[in-house]
Amino acid sequence: MSLRNKIIVAGVGESDIGKVPGMTGVGLNAQACKRALDDAGLTLKDVDGVLTAYTMTEPYFMLGTVVAEYLGIQPRYCASVAVGGGSPAVMLKHAAEAVLAGHCDTVLVCAGENRATGQSRDSAVAALTIVGHPYFENPYGPLIPGFYAMIARRYMHEFGTTREQMAAVAVNGRNHALRHPNAHMTKSITAEDVLNSKPIAEPLNILDCCLISDAAGAFVVTRADRAPDLANDPAYLLGIGEFHTHEHLIAAPSLTEFGCKQSGEAAYAMAGLGPRDVDFAQLYDCFTIVPIIEMEELGLAERGEGGERFLRGETAIEGSLPINTDGGLLSHAQAGAGGGIFGIVEATRQLRGDQGDRQVKKHDVALVHNEGGILSSNCTMLLGREAR
Amino acid sequence: MSGDLPAPLVNADSAPYWEGARDNKLLLQRCSDCGTLRFFPRYLCTACGSENTDWIEAAGRGTVHSFTVVHRAAFPEFQERTPYVVALIDLEEGPRMMTNIVGADALEVAIGDAVMVEFEDRGGDGAKVPQFRRA
Numbered sequence: 155m156s157l158r159n160k161i162i163v164a165g166v167g168e169s170d171i172g173k174v175p176g177m178t179g180v181g182l183n184a185q186a187c188k189r190a191l192d193d194a195g196l197t198l199k200d201v202d203g204v205l206t207a208y209t210m211t212e213p214y215f216m217l218g219t220v221v222a223e224y225l226g227i228q229p230r231y232c233a234s235v236a237v238g239g240g241s242p243a244v245m246l247k248h249a250a251e252a253v254l255a256g257h258c259d260t261v262l263v264c265a266g267e268n269r270a271t272g273q274s275r276d277s278a279v280a281a282l283t284i285v286g287h288p289y290f291e292n293p294y295g296p297l298i299p300g301f302y303a304m305i306a307r308r309y310m311h312e313f314g315t316t317r318e319q320m321a322a323v324a325v326n327g328r329n330h331a332l333r334h335p336n337a338h339m340t341k342s343i344t345a346e347d348v349l350n351s352k353p354i355a356e357p358l359n360i361l362d363c364c365l366i367s368d369a370a371g372a373f374v375v376t377r378a379d380r381a382p383d384l385a386n387d388p389a390y391l392l393g394i395g396e397f398h399t400h401e402h403l404i405a406a407p408s409l410t411e412f413g414c415k416q417s418g419e420a421a422y423a424m425a426g427l428g429p430r431d432v433d434f435a436q437l438y439d440c441f442t443i444v445p446i447i448e449m450e451e452l453g454l455a456e457r458g459e460g461g462e463r464f465l466r467g468e469t470a471i472e473g474s475l476p477i478n479t480d481g482g483l484l485s486h487a488q489a490g491a492g493g494g495i496f497g498i499v500e501a502t503r504q505l506r507g508d509q510g511d512r513q514v515k516k517h518d519v520a521l522v523h524n525e526g527g528i529l530s531s532n533c534t535m536l537l538g539r540e541a542r
Numbered sequence: 543m544s545g546d547l548p549a550p551l552v553n554a555d556s557a558p559y560w561e562g563a564r565d566n567k568l569l570l571q572r573c574s575d576c577g578t579l580r581f582f583p584r585y586l587c588t589a590c591g592s593e594n595t596d597w598i599e600a601a602g603r604g605t606v607h608s609f610t611v612v613h614r615a616a617f618p619e620f621q622e623r624t625p626y627v628v629a630l631i632d633l634e635e636g637p638r639m640m641t642n643i644v645g646a647d648a649l650e651v652a653i654g655d656a657v658m659v660e661f662e663d664r665g666g667d668g669a670k671v672p673q674f675r676r677a
């Protein structure tokens with residue numbers, strides 16, 4: 155089913171971000187939902203569908219209905235999606251399909267957790283091991299940075315990607331976060347800071363790793379013909395695709411080729427667009443190696459040249475291909491399944507063209523990529539300022 | 543790496559694998575119909591869908607596909623052993639598995655290094671996990 159031009163992101167919202175000790179995880183989601191509905195000019199009464207992901211900080215099981223119950227609504231379409239960091243983009247796709255199929259009209263999508271203050275730092279780190287294979291990986295004491303470190307090592311070996319290029323990814327995100335009004339990180343960093351920061355799993359240092367934030371994001375999905383009734387300009391869904399190759403690194407078909415390629419090709423095909431049509435991109439950046447790989451897999455750079463584009467500054471807001479203009483997971487926010495949702499929030503805002511001194515110059519077509527697991531579940535979307 | 547690290551979790555899919563490890567044998571599942579070797583163990587063949595399975599003993603030789611040196615572990619029993627090496631090994635027979643690289647020269651490991659299996663006591667009741675050292 156082609157979703158092209160038929161569906162819009164009608165409104166977007168972010169909770170307070172950083173250390174937010176006065177709020178629960180589901181409360182942060184409610185705050186983001188309220189802000190997304192306000193942004194759309196809609197209310198909870200307009201919502202008849204709810205999608206969310208999962209939580210590792212609060213003892214809830216059926217999180218979709220937990221969120222609906224907390225908001226006091228009774229949707230006719232509701233579910234929890236668990237494809238890790240890929241969840242927000244996948245939820246947008248599933249919401250769009252549900253709306254087009256007539257199952258509901260207006261889907262509220264949210265994700266995020268109180269990762270920073272809702273649990274101890276050690277238990278937060280321990281929780282991350284659950285992505286590892288319990289029987290055949292975890293006996294060897296890996297953890298998420300370790301899995302990505304093995305990908306980084308192999309990628310460097312095959313394509314010549316360097317630590318300096320990866321450091322440039324972290325600096326690019328931080329520079330953008332400093333210009334964002336609601337980013338977790340507020341202090342500037344240099345490439346030397348990244349290269350000299352504490353080693354976590356070689357070749358990744360602490361500044362190559364995403365944040366642990368209290369944060370939630372939300373967006374509203376509805377039919378494109380409702381655009382005239384909204385409070386703000388929507389983002390039009392031009393194309394979207396997902397692809398899932400494995401969960402555990404031991405079962406990954408390759409350490410250098412991932413499902414981003416297939417998810418991207420599906421998104422481009424639906425939109426009738428190609429990489430050259432992309433004005434700016436929000437790429438999942440749980441670790442500095444990841445947006446480099448995604449750029450190359452998505453055709454935004456030749457193989458082995460993504461890192462160089464970051465190093466040359468082409469990915470800055472003023473550059474030829476701005477990437478992660480909110481600071482990304484590395485510097486804006488990361489909270490469980492919530493990380494990728496901010497890419498959708500930020501793309502929608504930049505497409506509107508009202509972001510002042512941090513506005514990208516060309517803002518007709520945005521690419522957003524989310525991935526979950528160990529580059530396991532991939533979802534790519536193209537959003538447009540207008541239908542096309 | 544040593545005996546006070548957690549014992550492997552044994553389940554119905556993997557029981558023969560861990561029984562083999564107790565006898566210092568690295569066992570691989572093989573499809574009885576199409577002969578495809580697979581790792582990790584599971585109920586059916588991912589190549590042909592067959593439910594008929596037997597096990598072979600691997601030679602225990604492999605090559606390092608990638609690795610990391612871990613400095614920050616998730617659990618205290620691993621944190622005590624930092625820095626340690628986690629690696630992906632391509633076995634001579636084909637399948638890829640995760641391991642630690644152990645031995646005095648473990649931290650000097652590189653992609654493409656030849657490695658050889660050995661078995662590490664875990665949990666104190668005879669359970670072992672396969673580990674690899676540079677050959």
Ligand SMILES: [Zn+2]
Nearest residue numbers: 573576587590
């Ligand atoms: Zn078979």
